[in-house]
Amino acid sequence: MATLLVKTASGERLVRLGRRLTSVGRDPGNDVVVADPALPATALHIHFDGRDYNAACHEGAEMTVNGRRRTTARLGDGDRIRIGGTDLQLSLVEPPAARAVPPDPSVEAMRSLVRLSERLLGNSDAARLPAALLDAVMDVTRAEKGFLILLEDGELQIRAARNLAQEDLADAAARVSDSIIQKVVRTRRPVIVADALHDREWSGSDSVVNLKLCSVMCAPLLERGEVFGVLYLGNDSVVNLFEEKDLEALTVFAAQASLLMQNALLLDGLRRENVALREAAQERRAGELLSAGESMREVFRRIEKVAGTDVSVLVSGETGTGKELVAREIHRRSPRAAGPFVAVNCGAIPEALLESELFGHVRGAFTGAVATRPGKFQAASGGTLFLDEVGDMPLLLQVKLLRALADRAVTRVGDTQPEPVDIRVVAASNRVLEDEIARGAFREDLYYRLNVVSIRLPPLRERGDDVIALARFFLQQYAREYGSRARGFAPGAVLAMRRYAWPGNVRELENRVKKAVVLAEKALIAAGDLDLAPDLLAPVLPLQEAKDAFQRRYINEVLARNGGNRTRTAKDLGVDPRTIFRHLEAERRGDGEDGGPGDKERP
Numbered sequence: 353m354a355t356l357l358v359k360t361a362s363g364e365r366l367v368r369l370g371r372r373l374t375s376v377g378r379d380p381g382n383d384v385v386v387a388d389p390a391l392p393a394t395a396l397h398i399h400f401d402g403r404d405y406n407a408a409c410h411e412g413a414e415m416t417v418n419g420r421r422r423t424t425a426r427l428g429d430g431d432r433i434r435i436g437g438t439d440l441q442l443s444l445v446e447p448p449a450a451r452a453v454p455p456d457p458s459v460e461a462m463r464s465l466v467r468l469s470e471r472l473l474g475n476s477d478a479a480r481l482p483a484a485l486l487d488a489v490m491d492v493t494r495a496e497k498g499f500l501i502l503l504e505d506g507e508l509q510i511r512a513a514r515n516l517a518q519e520d521l522a523d524a525a526a527r528v529s530d531s532i533i534q535k536v537v538r539t540r541r542p543v544i545v546a547d548a549l550h551d552r553e554w555s556g557s558d559s560v561v562n563l564k565l566c567s568v569m570c571a572p573l574l575e576r577g578e579v580f581g582v583l584y585l586g587n588d589s590v591v592n593l594f595e596e597k598d599l600e601a602l603t604v605f606a607a608q609a610s611l612l613m614q615n616a617l618l619l620d621g622l623r624r625e626n627v628a629l630r631e632a633a634q635e636r637r638a639g640e641l642l643s644a645g646e647s648m649r650e651v652f653r654r655i656e657k658v659a660g661t662d663v664s665v666l667v668s669g670e671t672g673t674g675k676e677l678v679a680r681e682i683h684r685r686s687p688r689a690a691g692p693f694v695a696v697n698c699g700a701i702p703e704a705l706l707e708s709e710l711f712g713h714v715r716g717a718f719t720g721a722v723a724t725r726p727g728k729f730q731a732a733s734g735g736t737l738f739l740d741e742v743g744d745m746p747l748l749l750q751v752k753l754l755r756a757l758a759d760r761a762v763t764r765v766g767d768t769q770p771e772p773v774d775i776r777v778v779a780a781s782n783r784v785l786e787d788e789i790a791r792g793a794f795r796e797d798l799y800y801r802l803n804v805v806s807i808r809l810p811p812l813r814e815r816g817d818d819v820i821a822l823a824r825f826f827l828q829q830y831a832r833e834y835g836s837r838a839r840g841f842a843p844g845a846v847l848a849m850r851r852y853a854w855p856g857n858v859r860e861l862e863n864r865v866k867k868a869v870v871l872a873e874k875a876l877i878a879a880g881d882l883d884l885a886p887d888l889l890a891p892v893l894p895l896q897e898a899k900d901a902f903q904r905r906y907i908n909e910v911l912a913r914n915g916g917n918r919t920r921t922a923k924d925l926g927v928d929p930r931t932i933f934r935h936l937e938a939e940r941r942g943d944g945e946d947g948g949p950g951d952k953e954r955p
């Protein structure tokens with residue numbers, strides 16, 4: 353039968369060509385596996401057509417036959433193929449020497465090591481690889497115990513300790529000689545100790561004497577010349593067990609082991625980093641308000657200031673600006689973070705049910721009240737109660753809410769006994785509560801109780817480049833979630849997003865980006881994908897009109913911050929109080945309504 357002599361840097365071996373088609377390459381799936389990094393996964397095929405052997409090299413590989421470059425070749429006896437760093441020689445007659453001469457044990461050991469390395473190549477699990485490596489090397493040496501030790505933060509850590517039965521060794525640290533390991537680490541060279549107890553160099557070492565060591569072999573694991581660990585093999589019952597050639601084999605194996613370990617450690621690090629990044633992204637999504645610019649600076653400052661206290665906070669801002677997210681962030685950073693965060697949308701619950709929803713009810717309090725039930729106040733005990741759309745709460749309930757907040761106690765519907773509750777309240781409204789007070793639709797005393805500190809969220813259109821930063825964040829998140837090919841925004845889309853007024857604020861941005869990402873057919877999302885047609889874009893105003901609009905908004909905002917106090921607002925803005933008065937007059941004429949926070953002068 354024809355044979356192929358495979359010669360690589362690490363040795364030679366003979367392979368019988370028993371199949372019609374024999375594949376050769378680095379991949380473990382080949383018939384002839386060669387651990388040559390210069391080879392592609394499959395480098396060539398040798399085809400036996402019943403009479404001749406024909407070699408065909410694969411794309412990406414370069415083959416020479418008897419020194420001449422070829423892609424295919426009919427092979428004759430003794431022909432030499434070179435591919436990558438590997439030589440292959442075909443023999444059509446089995447060499448008699450192969451049968452006559454007994455195999456050289458060191459070559460055999462080397463071959464076993466190569467085979468083992470090939471087998472271990474697929475093992476990239478940094479936790480399990482050390483034990484597998486030791487089992488493999490102990491298989492081909494006569495060691496009865498093996499240790500794989502890594503240098504971690506300057507300390508030597510035993511990552512695996514095995515016996516011949518492929519079991520973990522207990523009390524591993526007490527079974528190795530520190531002096532031998534230290535020498536290998538220091539000199540970066542392997543060490544063989546034939547009879548440790550009688551060796552002049554080692555017989556004085558405490559660890560050697562205490563452990564009654566006989567034969568030890570230890571080789572460094574190197575990465576770019578630096579030691580990152582050692583392979584340590586020992587036998588405590590036989591002296592002169594290891595010979596120089598065993599050390600050679602161990603050195604070769606240690607070089608392979610170094611590569612495999614580095615590879616596995618690198619992969620392990622990348623895996624862990626990947627998990628950490630994913631978790632960070634999730635956490636950010638769930639808990640953090642994103643902002644790249646200045647516009648939210650005041651919001652963040654206030655969140656930080658109030659989070660540690662128990663004061664009530666009123667969050668205002670248009671729909672979709674992130675009011676609930678702010679409430680959650682305050683809770684998350686507060687001493688109540690381990691307690692519940694309970695949100696109630698006061699505008700979404702029918703008036704008749706809201707009281708029982710908030711304060712709970714006793715059995716039989718009304719038709720359908722078949723059992724006594726706690727309300728959201730009780731559920732939030734020890735945590736934070738978020739009252740969303742508080743401006744939609746009916747006046748009668750506002751009185752009860754005020755009492756509950758003042759007394760820190762609630763009375764269930766149908767009950768007479770108040771029960772204490774320990775909660776912190778964060779309220780939100782997208783109505784301007786000062787206007788509601790002026791209309792007589794919101795109680796002023798409740799407003800002051802809720803608004804100990806106010807946080808106003810600017811609409812998205814006033815947040816400058818936040819719109820782009822948020823859009824990119826949502827794009828990345830949804831592209832990952834939906835496996836979309838979208839990778840970024842086309843310049844037209846960026847322009848359109850900057851110009852659009854975003855009446856639905858961050859929620860609208862998130863929804864538009866999500867839809868575009870899901871439907872994306874190209875890597876770059878265009879303005880049309882976001883449904884931002886030119887007629888949706890805010891018109892460009894003459895400069896004076898834009899200035900007037902900004903001034904109006906700004907004065908309203910400062911008035912709101914000052915609870916409608918005109919004198920304080922004028923002082924803050926550095927203008928005459930008459931300017932504020934004229935502004936309010938103009939506003940009143942503009943919307944045709946009477947009243948407003950400016951009507952009541954507060955101290």
Ligand SMILES: Nc1ncnc2c1ncn2[C@@H]1O[C@H](COP(=O)(O)OP(=O)(O)OP(=O)(O)O)[C@@H](O)[C@H]1O
Nearest residue numbers: 640641642670671672673674675676677782858859
């Ligand atoms: N700064 C931000 N960073 C990341 N996501 C945000 C941000 N602001 C808002 N969002 C997202 O936008 C959506 C709307 O936010 P949220 O519900 O907090 O707004 P809201 O002001 O309470 O809305 P509404 O007044 O309609 O109740 C949510 O999905 C939220 O996660």
